[in-house]
Amino acid sequence: xxxxxxxxxxxxxxxxxxxxxxxxxxxxxxxxxxxxxxxxxxxxxxxxxxxxxxxxxxxxxxxxxxxxxxxxxxxxxxxxxxxxxxxxxxxxxxxxxxxxxxxxxxxxxxxxxxxxxxxxxxxxxxxxxxxxxxxxxxxxxxxxxxxxxxxxxxxxxxxxxxxxxxxxxx
Amino acid sequence: xxxxxxxxxxxxxxxxxxxxxxxxxxxxxxxxxxxxxxxxxxxxxxxxxxxxxxxxxxxxxxxxxxxxxxxxxxxxxxxxxxxxxxxxxxxxxxxxxxxxxxxxxxxxxxxxxxxxxxxxxxxxxxxxxxxxxxxxxxxxxxxxxxxxxxxxxxxxxxxxxxxxxxxxxx
DNA sequence: TTCCCACATGTGATTTTATAACATTTCGAG
DNA sequence: CTCGAAATGTTATAAAATCACATGTGGGAA
Numbered sequence: 001x002x003x004x005x006x007x008x009x010x011x012x013x014x015x016x017x018x019x020x021x022x023x024x025x026x027x028x029x030x031x032x033x034x035x036x037x038x039x040x041x042x043x044x045x046x047x048x049x050x051x052x053x054x055x056x057x058x059x060x061x062x063x064x065x066x067x068x069x070x071x072x073x074x075x076x077x078x079x080x081x082x083x084x085x086x087x088x089x090x091x092x093x094x095x096x097x098x099x100x101x102x103x104x105x106x107x108x109x110x111x112x113x114x115x116x117x118x119x120x121x122x123x124x125x126x127x128x129x130x131x132x133x134x135x136x137x138x139x140x141x142x143x144x145x146x147x148x149x150x151x152x153x154x155x156x157x158x159x160x161x162x163x164x165x166x167x168x169x170x
Numbered sequence: 171x172x173x174x175x176x177x178x179x180x181x182x183x184x185x186x187x188x189x190x191x192x193x194x195x196x197x198x199x200x201x202x203x204x205x206x207x208x209x210x211x212x213x214x215x216x217x218x219x220x221x222x223x224x225x226x227x228x229x230x231x232x233x234x235x236x237x238x239x240x241x242x243x244x245x246x247x248x249x250x251x252x253x254x255x256x257x258x259x260x261x262x263x264x265x266x267x268x269x270x271x272x273x274x275x276x277x278x279x280x281x282x283x284x285x286x287x288x289x290x291x292x293x294x295x296x297x298x299x300x301x302x303x304x305x306x307x308x309x310x311x312x313x314x315x316x317x318x319x320x321x322x323x324x325x326x327x328x329x330x331x332x333x334x335x336x337x338x339x340x
Numbered sequence: 341t342t343c344c345c346a347c348a349t350g351t352g353a354t355t356t357t358a359t360a361a362c363a364t365t366t367c368g369a370g
Numbered sequence: 371c372t373c374g375a376a377a378t379g380t381t382a383t384a385a386a387a388t389c390a391c392a393t394g395t396g397g398g399a400a
Contacts, residue, residue, distance in 0.1 A: 102326050119311045150333055152330075155327070158271075159315060
């Protein structure tokens, strides 16, 4: 069974990254932005891809591929695993979504369009995920890589812990 | 420690794992160190746990739980998944091994005993894995976490790229 | 010593995550 | 319109991880 914790959309406790916001507008503008960028770059923003991104944006948390499939089914789409994985591949490849390796789950990108190296903060209590930018090449890791002659192509940076909202309610 | 393999690189670059070294000695001393620490801390370094750590050390790269099971079987141990996962849980929990989230695989810890926050460099060509120390709380991520009121408990830092040996042979 | 109990292991089944393989459809360039 | 590449539909299976419960084991308390 996939865990879809209820999304109470009234959590106004705010802090950077975990801030409450006008979620409907956020979803709409992100979709519009994605559509624009796909048009500009000649990418095909097909119905499945759009729906998957929309679902990720709506959830606003890490969601597993199979939970996503359930949502796709509800929305009338085909719901075989490859459908979700292909859409997620497309979205990840073009920076509209990211995989959270620690959770084997996916989130919509919080900085669409920006070329960035994402870092994530994952709340182990509510599964909320905040995306920050990271600069791995500038820190200890970058120094180690240069020392070792290792060429970094991609980084996974994920912090697991407790978000401010959950810290208040033990 | 005398080096069996001639190398132009220093063997003691402990933050760098792509260097050649005396592997038999490395395995032996790591096992001895683990045994010592378990004795000191009242941990039970059972045959399965010891064997799993030995196999990880021998492999000296990321290895999946099921590949490990095959090796366990060859060594005469029971080879049902929980056997491997329980041993890996124990080893991870006490810092003798780490999980590479990006690969769903495991490596022996390169800095046994040291309390540390590991960062990994993963060669996408040869699967070699080097472990470096990281200081995520001090970089961009730490700053973002503090700004957000997020309490970091654990971090995953993994860089994927090309190791020096593979870079030379395209 | 014996009993107990927490911890560790053995084992079969199942769940969760991801991909392979191949047929069919769709879209847009020419 | 036609062709070919890209996308999707579908079945099956691989790969990773956990559950559930029985059994063994080892060290401390009575």
